Amino acid sequence: EDQVTQSPEALRLQEGESSSLNCSYTVSGLRGLFWYRQDPGKGPEFLFTLYSAGEEKEKERLKATLTKKESFLHITAPKPEDSATYLCAVQFMNTGFQKLVFGTGTRLLVSP
Amino acid sequence: KAGVTQTPRYLIKTRGQQVTLSCSPISGHRSVSWYQQTPGQGLQFLFEYFSETQRNKGNFPGRFSGRQFSNSRSEMNVSTLELGDSALYLCASSVDRGRGYTFGSGTRLTVV
Numbered sequence: 001e002d003q004v005t006q007s008p009e010a011l012r013l014q015e016g017e018s019s020s021l022n023c024s025y026t027v028s029g030l031r032g033l034f035w036y037r038q039d040p041g042k043g044p045e046f047l048f049t050l051y052s053a054g055e056e057k058e059k060e061r062l063k064a065t066l067t068k069k070e071s072f073l074h075i076t077a078p079k080p081e082d083s084a085t086y087l088c089a090v091q092f093m094n095t096g097f098q099k100l101v102f103g104t105g106t107r108l109l110v111s112p
Numbered sequence: 113k114a115g116v117t118q119t120p121r122y123l124i125k126t127r128g129q130q131v132t133l134s135c136s137p138i139s140g141h142r143s144v145s146w147y148q149q150t151p152g153q154g155l156q157f158l159f160e161y162f163s164e165t166q167r168n169k170g171n172f173p174g175r176f177s178g179r180q181f182s183n184s185r186s187e188m189n190v191s192t193l194e195l196g197d198s199a200l201y202l203c204a205s206s207v208d209r210g211r212g213y214t215f216g217s218g219t220r221l222t223v224v
Contacts, residue, residue, distance in 0.1 A: 036215075043202050089155075
């Protein structure tokens with residue numbers, strides 16, 4: 001079955017304490033992997049798209065990487081304003097249709 | 113540049129009623145997708161429209177329907193509302209299918 005699994009479910013960090021979030025997937029025909037950030041009461045905010053294994057993207061304190069089975073979102077020296085839920089989504093072909101499946105997210109809390 | 117606009121922001125309906133939600137995509141974006149977000153199931157794909165045609169559909173009952181107009185604006189309709197339909201309904205637009213999606217802030221639907 002096509003699945004997207006994010007871990008951990010929740011993560012608590014001290015300001016400046018770097019860490020990584022994981023998104024593993026079991027789909028065939030990967031078209032793209034997306035990372036989003038979602039704040040309470042708001043829609044997800046687009047962060048990155050990765051298309052092929054080995055690809056990396058960076059934006060401020062965030063860096064996303066992709067392998068054939070998983071993606072990591074590395075957060076370097078996080079700040080309290082990085083607190084949010086981080087979602088990954090995988091786009092793939094299934095029975096001739098393009099599908100986009102989201103993981104359940106990692107809730108990140110960064111304490112000062 | 114205006115983002116994705118969803119109206120209304122909040123809605124309370126009674127079981128058995130029907131509801132219509134509206135989404136105005138970013139100017140120039142032709143692809144519009146709808147998602148349901150609940151605490152238990154996370155983000156689940158409802159359907160995608162491109163050039164006024166439904167291109168993809170998730171695993172939701174026929175009570176959930178949508179359409180897209182020639183100006184790319186989209187509406188989603190849910191008939192015979194059930195308590196379990198209470199959720200945040202998110203719309204996302206993209207310049208083309210498979211590119212990064214920009215989400216609106218959502219419509220919070222409560223069914224009582």
